[in-house]
Amino acid sequence: MVHSTVDMNPHKHGKFIGGTGHPVMSVDQLNEINPSLILLLNPIYADEVAHLLQVRRICGELLVA
Numbered sequence: 001m002v003h004s005t006v007d008m009n010p011h012k013h014g015k016f017i018g019g020t021g022h023p024v025m026s027v028d029q030l031n032e033i034n035p036s037l038i039l040l041l042n043p044i045y046a047d048e049v050a051h052l053l054q055v056r057r058i059c060g061e062l063l064v065a
Helices: 027-033 043-055
Strands: 037-040 061-064
Touching: 037 043, 043 061
Parallel strands: 037 061
Antiparallel strands: none
């Protein structure tokens, strides 16, 4: 199982989350890992993220916290 973090900010891509070491990747890289679950921590972006996933044909379940 792969655990990753996605951020829209390109300056964060290729870096890691402090404390956990999770890699930060772009939305486009999600196709590479084919996630089964996507956890969104800010519900304000739920519609935007759902649309991005649909356009990129990423079928993982979107869970909004």
